[in-house]
Amino acid sequence: MRLNNYILLFSAVSILLSCSGTHKIPEGDLLYVGHTIDIEKGKEDKKTRKAIKSELDELIRPKPNKSILGMRPGIFFYNIYDTVKKDKGFKHWVKYKLGKEPVLMSKVDLEYNKKVIQNYIENKGFFNANSKADSTRSGKKAKANYQIKLNNQYKIKSVVFPKDSILLSQEINNIKENSLLKVGNPYDLDLIKNERTRIDATLKERGFYYFNENYLLVQVDSTVANHEVDLILKIKSDIPEKAKNQYKINNIFVYPSFNIRRDTIASRKMDTIQYQDLTIIDNRTVFRPIIFEKTLLFKKGDLYNRRIHNLSLNRLITLGTFKFVKNEFVENNSSKENQLDAYYYLTALPKKSIQIETLAKTNSANYSGTELNINWSNRNTFKGAELLKISAFAGLEVQVSGQNNGFNVYRFGGEASLTWPRFISPFKMTSGSAYVPNTKASIGYEYQLRTQLYSLKTLNTSFGYIWKENERKEHDLKVLNIAFTSSNNVSDLYKEQIAANPSLQKVIDKQLIFGTNYSYTFTNTMLQNKKNNIYFRGGIDLSGNSLGLILGANDYNNPKTILGVPFSQYTKAEAEFRHYYNFNKETRFVSRIIVGAGIPYGNSKELPFIKQFFIGGTSSIRAFRARSIGPGTFNGNETTNSFLPDQSGDLKLEMNAEFRGKIYDFIKGAAFVDAGNIWLLNEDAEKPGAQFSNQFLSQLAVGTGVGLRFDFDFLILRTDLAFPLRKPYLPKGEEWVIDAIDFGDRTWRKENLIFNLAIGYPF
Numbered sequence: 001m002r003l004n005n006y007i008l009l010f011s012a013v014s015i016l017l018s019c020s021g022t023h024k025i026p027e028g029d030l031l032y033v034g035h036t037i038d039i040e041k042g043k044e045d046k047k048t049r050k051a052i053k054s055e056l057d058e059l060i061r062p063k064p065n066k067s068i069l070g071m072r073p074g075i076f077f078y079n080i081y082d083t084v085k086k087d088k089g090f091k092h093w094v095k096y097k098l099g100k101e102p103v104l105m106s107k108v109d110l111e112y113n114k115k116v117i118q119n120y121i122e123n124k125g126f127f128n129a130n131s132k133a134d135s136t137r138s139g140k141k142a143k144a145n146y147q148i149k150l151n152n153q154y155k156i157k158s159v160v161f162p163k164d165s166i167l168l169s170q171e172i173n174n175i176k177e178n179s180l181l182k183v184g185n186p187y188d189l190d191l192i193k194n195e196r197t198r199i200d201a202t203l204k205e206r207g208f209y210y211f212n213e214n215y216l217l218v219q220v221d222s223t224v225a226n227h228e229v230d231l232i233l234k235i236k237s238d239i240p241e242k243a244k245n246q247y248k249i250n251n252i253f254v255y256p257s258f259n260i261r262r263d264t265i266a267s268r269k270m271d272t273i274q275y276q277d278l279t280i281i282d283n284r285t286v287f288r289p290i291i292f293e294k295t296l297l298f299k300k301g302d303l304y305n306r307r308i309h310n311l312s313l314n315r316l317i318t319l320g321t322f323k324f325v326k327n328e329f330v331e332n333n334s335s336k337e338n339q340l341d342a343y344y345y346l347t348a349l350p351k352k353s354i355q356i357e358t359l360a361k362t363n364s365a366n367y368s369g370t371e372l373n374i375n376w377s378n379r380n381t382f383k384g385a386e387l388l389k390i391s392a393f394a395g396l397e398v399q400v401s402g403q404n405n406g407f408n409v410y411r412f413g414g415e416a417s418l419t420w421p422r423f424i425s426p427f428k429m430t431s432g433s434a435y436v437p438n439t440k441a442s443i444g445y446e447y448q449l450r451t452q453l454y455s456l457k458t459l460n461t462s463f464g465y466i467w468k469e470n471e472r473k474e475h476d477l478k479v480l481n482i483a484f485t486s487s488n489n490v491s492d493l494y495k496e497q498i499a500a501n502p503s504l505q506k507v508i509d510k511q512l513i514f515g516t517n518y519s520y521t522f523t524n525t526m527l528q529n530k531k532n533n534i535y536f537r538g539g540i541d542l543s544g545n546s547l548g549l550i551l552g553a554n555d556y557n558n559p560k561t562i563l564g565v566p567f568s569q570y571t572k573a574e575a576e577f578r579h580y581y582n583f584n585k586e587t588r589f590v591s592r593i594i595v596g597a598g599i600p601y602g603n604s605k606e607l608p609f610i611k612q613f614f615i616g617g618t619s620s621i622r623a624f625r626a627r628s629i630g631p632g633t634f635n636g637n638e639t640t641n642s643f644l645p646d647q648s649g650d651l652k653l654e655m656n657a658e659f660r661g662k663i664y665d666f667i668k669g670a671a672f673v674d675a676g677n678i679w680l681l682n683e684d685a686e687k688p689g690a691q692f693s694n695q696f697l698s699q700l701a702v703g704t705g706v707g708l709r710f711d712f713d714f715l716i717l718r719t720d721l722a723f724p725l726r727k728p729y730l731p732k733g734e735e736w737v738i739d740a741i742d743f744g745d746r747t748w749r750k751e752n753l754i755f756n757l758a759i760g761y762p763f
Contacts, residue, residue: 623703
């Protein structure tokens with residue numbers, strides 16, 4: 001590196017290091033830069049001390065200004081403008097959005113934090129612990145220091161539950177086997193609170209509608225033994241009599257056309273419909289009673305159960321028909337028994353609505369673009385909460401960089417769908433989850449024009465079921481799925497490419513898919529406080545099996561046809577698994593693996609093009625252009641100089657790993673490694689090296705890179721810069737190209753550096 005480069009680098013670092021945030025600290029004050037916690041080693045294990053320190057780090061206030069390599073950009077931006085007179089505008093945005101006010105040592109209350117620490121560790125059973133607090137200074141900066149001596153942690157010697165003969169005590173005793181309080185475990189106040197919550201939740205499922213966890217008292221006796229406690233669970237003596245009794249459901253009233261103003265019920269003449277256990281009160285017949293019979297899970301005479309109560313409310317909400325759902329239970333005083341009348345007040349959404357939206361999008365082929373959607377909806381179409389939806393769309397997709405630059409894609413089309421909020425089937429199908437099961441039928445059309453190449457017309461229709469067991473598990477079964485694709489406007493350029501690469505013909509061949517597919521999704525990524533989150537999606541796609549049996553299709557050289565078009569016959573399966581390891585709220589390590597296989601048989605020699613596997617691109621192996629890898633060791637890039645063909649395969653293996661962390665405010669960074677490939681099931685003379693073999697692991701493409709994510713809440717803009725580490729299509733022994741990496745070489749950068757611009761995270 002030349003001397004002037006060293007000088008430039010030194011100057012840049014000097015400027016950055018000068019942004020430590022201390023030059024405008026008021027006289028007599030210091031910049032607060034954080035705290036240290038020192039827990040003296042005692043009898044407790046290292047894991048316990050580490051967990052306590054981690055929790056205390058979150059409790060201590062205030063939080064210092066964030067720093068990057070000793071710099072505090074928040075303070076830097078805050079100090080750019082001394083005063084900002086307006087509550088909006090560029091200066092206000094710089095000072096209060098990008099900038100952060102310096103946290104001063106004068107704002108740190110050491111004694112308060114000491115009390116917080118002492119309270120926390122005592123709640124964890126360290127009754128004899130003690131703590132100290134002081135501060136240290138370095139120049140214009142100060143740090144708080146906390147020293148803790150835990151001493152001995154008290155453990156649970158015994159847990160005593162109520163023993164009197166009343167029904168409430170008996171029920172509490174019946175559920176003590178599932179208690180969170182275990183003999184021998186450390187004393188923990190949070191666990192005691194959770195035990196009260198558990199008992200309350202369980203009693204609410206056993207009819208105790210008026211019971212409350214605050215009616216439970218846990219006495220702690222620490223005098224029974226050396227560093228041990230007895231926990232004595234008691235029912236408070238002054239609880240209401242109602243809280244001791246179980247209640248059953250009596251009458252169930254439904255107001256489907258409820259106005260938010262409660263008094264309108266009495267002022268308007270209502271019709272009453274008695275339907276099984278339901279009393280439906282309405283001024284007009286807007287909804288058929290079967291909706292509520294399928295949605296409300298309580299039956300007359302059932303014990304009150306909060307779980308069933310919440311399930312019913314959730315099912316009413318997920319119908320997608322009601323704007324407001326209100327519910328109350330009123331004690332029935334006319335009965336000698338303990339009974340509750342249930343009331344459901346429902347305010348419907350407007351029956352018809354129209355929505356216009358514009359989207360920015362990216363796809364797996366590395367195209368970016370925009371789309372206009374117009375959606376018209378008719379809720380409660382046949383008075384059964386059905387949703388009729390008709391939509392039209394038009395869009396443009398372009399490839400900003402790469403060999404497909406200039407081959408733009410124009411799309412337009414529409415879809416009509418009808419969704420019933422129940423299973424429509426000759427077989428008995430039920431769902432007791434909080435989510436209403438749906439039966440959906442749809443028909444759609446799309447016209448896609450790839451400029452200078454060809455156009456495709458696709459007509460599809462489907463009928464199937466979508467249902468969720470709970471918020472984590474979802475099923476999607478399309479009993480019937482038909483798709484017909486044909487082409488026209490095939491250009492001379494594309495015909496020339498077909499002559500050089502005959503496999504491109506399959507892209508424009510007529511295709512008829514007549515089958516069934518099913519997918520299952522499990523995810524717990526909505527749980528924010530877990531250390532580990534997972535996502536799994538698996539699916540199977542079957543086509544042409546019934547037709548193949550009926551028509552006797554068993555020879556792809558002489559395929560059977562429907563209306564002159566050969567139908568596809570295949571089985572395709574694909575599974576995707578993701579794992580999220582959360583270091584904290586802002587930092588996580590994410591990994592993904594995708595495995596897929598498609599097997600053509602009978603009437604088909606190969607999978608339909610739209611069902612084949614592709615790899616590479618903005619959300620796949622980012623060091624390679626979209627759909628430019630494989631199959632196997634075959635190099636499809638050499639087949640054309642005009643545009644990049646979509647290289648496809650019957651088998652797929654992809655693995656990704658990405659480390660994500662927050663850099664500053666809305667800017668997040670990532671470092672990643674991707675690997676994978678696709679293969680053909682059968683040998684293809686036109687694509688040497690494409691067939692799958694036991695050498696598949698040595699044929700993986702590997703790439704790495706870094707990226708930035710700009711999180712604007714409503715939009716996540718992602719940029720990735722990647723380069724290959726392994727190119728499977730190079731001669732044997734030369735696939736790894738790590739030694740050839742040279743960022744200073746312009747030719748290397750042009751041939752290897754891939755810039756990806758996308759919306760949203762890759763996985």
